[in-house]
Amino acid sequence: MIESILLVDDETLFHLVFEDACSLLDISLSLKSVKSSDEAAKMFKEWYETNNTKDKPECVFVDLNLIGSAFDGIELVRKINFEYGNHVIIGIISSSNDADEQAKALQAGAQFWLVKSDEIEPRLEEFKLDYPKYLNRQQPFKVYK
């Protein structure tokens, strides 16, 4: 089970879907959701600068297109990985399955790409099974579609 998850997604309804799906699948005990990349970047910056890892999530799911944010999901992944220290399992969750975007995400340091759709549970379950390998940094970049 994942210790704690942070979901960055501009769609509030998806927060509920993701929370319920994670709970039903026993994926995580703790889940926090934010609506913008700015908010998430601010949190990671603070954790990085204060070196306080108390509330820091273990795994981060970032939406690709974040409406109302200063930058998109891939840029957030890059910032978290290269500016605020790479100590989290981080990946993109998006309705897009575009190979170019996936390549960009990989370059930014994303470890997975989970395709968002109505039936998200099977993908989350597969992710849950792979999760120990992510923790051990043995899992290569994977697309869950």
Added chain:
Amino acid sequence: MIKLDKQAKEQLISLYETKNIGLEGNILRLFDVEGDNEFEKYITKCIEEDKNTRRIRLSITKKIQSQNNELNELNEENIRILSELNETLEIVESDKLTYEVQNRELNEWKLENIRLTEELKNEMVKSEQARISAETAKENAENDLDIIQKRNQTELISIIVKVALWMIIGVGIITTLVYIITLVMDKDTQVISAAWANMFGILLTNAFSIVGTIMGIKYASKNDC
């Protein structure tokens, strides 16, 4: 893990049995049941109910999300249609302006055409008038030429007649003088008198004829002018 004392566990179980109020959420996974079967059963039931509730909520949320997506798609479609409609309206407006300009130009051309037709008609009338004038002038010129020719002929005839008259008068005078001289000189006048008488008769006859001709020519000349 969270450990509860026996009293707390009993209170939680009693609350669930009497009022159907149970614990919810991920906290249920953090309790240590410590071999308490009854509490373990309570936790299991609560987890099951929590999952049922979440399943129902997830289903509803997904439906709402799906409806939202459909509404968003419809909204986007509406925006697209509206945009297309606006573009079409702009094109129609632009076409209308073009047609108006073309129509105005056509009207201007039509008016110009009417004006040119009128001018052409006027020019044709003028041309016809000029043609008639030219024909009249030609006829006049021909008449004038004819008159001039006739006048010249008349003048020529008049000169010839006058010369002839003067010759007759001259011949008459000479013959008369010769006759007078013959009488004065008392010479034989038989021949000369006969000749003079004949001559005079012929001359008078011819003179009348010539005078008549002159009168006729004068009369003709008067009529021609």
